[in-house]
Amino acid sequence: MTKTDKDLIPVQALLMPKSIVHTAKILNWISPFLASRFAARIFLTPYSYKRPDREKGMHQNSKKENIYINAIRRKVVVYTFGDSPKKILLVHGWSGSGTQLSKIAEALLQQGYSTISFDAPAHGDAPGKRSMLPFFIETIYQLEKTHGPFEAAIGHSLGGMSLLRATKCGLQIKRLIIIGTANSITAVTKNFVKNLQLGQNVGRLIKAYFDDRYGEDIDNYSGAVSAADVTIPTLVIHDKNDVDVHYSAAHEIADNLKNGELLITEQLGHRKILGNKDVIEKILKFILE
Numbered sequence: 094m095t096k097t098d099k100d101l102i103p104v105q106a107l108l109m110p111k112s113i114v115h116t117a118k119i120l121n122w123i124s125p126f127l128a129s130r131f132a133a134r135i136f137l138t139p140y141s142y143k144r145p146d147r148e149k150g151m152h153q154n155s156k157k158e159n160i161y162i163n164a165i166r167r168k169v170v171v172y173t174f175g176d177s178p179k180k181i182l183l184v185h186g187w188s189g190s191g192t193q194l195s196k197i198a199e200a201l202l203q204q205g206y207s208t209i210s211f212d213a214p215a216h217g218d219a220p221g222k223r224s225m226l227p228f229f230i231e232t233i234y235q236l237e238k239t240h241g242p243f244e245a246a247i248g249h250s251l252g253g254m255s256l257l258r259a260t261k262c263g264l265q266i267k268r269l270i271i272i273g274t275a276n277s278i279t280a281v282t283k284n285f286v287k288n289l290q291l292g293q294n295v296g297r298l299i300k301a302y303f304d305d306r307y308g309e310d311i312d313n314y315s316g317a318v319s320a321a322d323v324t325i326p327t328l329v330i331h332d333k334n335d336v337d338v339h340y341s342a343a344h345e346i347a348d349n350l351k352n353g354e355l356l357i358t359e360q361l362g363h364r365k366i367l368g369n370k371d372v373i374e375k376i377l378k379f380i381l382e
Contacts, residue, residue, distance in 0.1 A: 117289050128291060129298035136285055136299060137223040139215050140188040147368065148192035151199065155192075157218075160211075160239070164231040167214040167221060171236065174198050175207030181380070182236065182243040182266070183210035184229065186250030186273070190217030196368040197247060197376060204377055209240045226278075226314055227307075229255035230262075237264060245380050249273055249367060250338065257319035257346070269327040270376055273335055273363050276316040276342035284337075316342060320349040328379045330356045330372060337363040354379070 113135060121128035144152060155172040162169055172191040181201055185193040191210035192198075198208040214228045215221035233255060237243065245268040248256040253271030260269055275281050279300055286296040303311045312318065320327070327350050331343030340357060347355040361369055 114290050117291055121291050121295060125292070125294050125298060129295045129302060132286060132289055132291065132295055133299050133302050134223070135289070136282070137225055139224055142188070144190065144192065144217075148190070148195045151192045151195035160235070162214075162228070162232050162235050164235065165214070165228050167228060168219060169214060169232050170212040170218045171240065172210045172212075173207065173240070174210070175202045177202075177205055177207040179206045180241065180243050181206050181208050182233070182241075182246040182256075183208050184233065184246065184248040184252030184256055185210065185213070185216065186248075186252050187224075188216065189249065189252070192217075194247060194249060194367055197373055200373045200377060201380075204381065206244070206380075209236060209243070211236065226251060226255060226258075230259050233259045233264060241265075245269065247272070247376065250275065250363070254314065254316050254319070257316055257323060258314050260325065261319040261322040267325060268380055269323065269325055270330065270379060271316075271327070271346070272330045272366060272372075273332065273338050274316050274329070274342065274346065275338045276345040278311050278315050280342070316346045317349045320346045320353070324351050326379075326382075327353045328356065328376070329353055330358070330366065330375070332358045332361040332363070332366050334360055335363045335366075 117128055117131060120131050151174055155174045158171045160169050160171045170191060183194045183198060185191060191212045201208055211232055212219040213224055213232060215224040229251065243266050246256050246266050247270040249272045253274030256269060256271060260266065282299050283293060283296045286293065329343050329347045331340045333340050343355060347353045356375055358366060358372060366372055
């Protein structure tokens with residue numbers, strides 16, 4: 094399979110082991126309820142992958158700390174890249190790591206900013222097998238206290254959704270940039286069960302399970318819902334060829350922002366967009382305004 098072919102396949106479908114899909118189908122034949130519980134467990138399990146060469150420089154040149162996040166009782170790995178007092182928080186997406194935004198971090202370093210990022214629980218070098226959106230959010234809150242204040246924050250995919258929620262709930266930053274961020278958690282679960290080759294009834298059962306587990310409608314964490322209460326300047330970046338998160342999500346989020354700006358790119362997909370020179374230049378300009 095060529096690199097171009099891979100870019101046309103959602104990462105969940107690309108990395109999903111065939112044994113997992115086969116097991117899910119069998120359980121669904123026995124009971125959609127059992128299939129939903131199995132799928133929920135897989136939904137909370139990030140995929141692991143070898144750190145790309147493009148991220149190794151940031152990994153090697155960062156100060157790394159193992160930090161215990163009190164609110165979730167989990168450990169994360171925190172990266173400090175650079176030593177400037179002007180700090181920017183970077184938040185990776187699902188199955189990513191604290192060096193995922195390395196090209197953006199390197200460009201910010203040249204402009205006199207240091208960056209703080211982290212491997213969320215069960216991501217990168219952080220311990221654990223499962224993770225979830227609240228883990229990202231609680232890590233952001235604690236790092237603001239221990240490693241902030243931050244001038245701005247940049248989040249990719251789930252990291253963008255986490256930052257929207259954290260900003261809505263009091264994260265003190267001057268500017269926010271989100272890249273390839275999903276709007277609806279319901280839509281995320283629907284895409285997940287589609288990639289698992291299960292029916293949408295299983296998707297509804299998964300969402301109901303999470304609603305019950307967290308004691309609220311988990312769509313309260315959705316991008317556009319949080320965006321409605323975000324007042325700081327926010328740059329929303331998304332690619333038309335993103336097969337992991339449809340670019341309509343960017344329009345839905347931007348429409349709810351009080352001070353939003355939208356950048357739609359083409360042919361960059363969900364991941365390549367993070368290293369694109371034009372995108373990085375736009376981010377720098379937005380931060381420096």
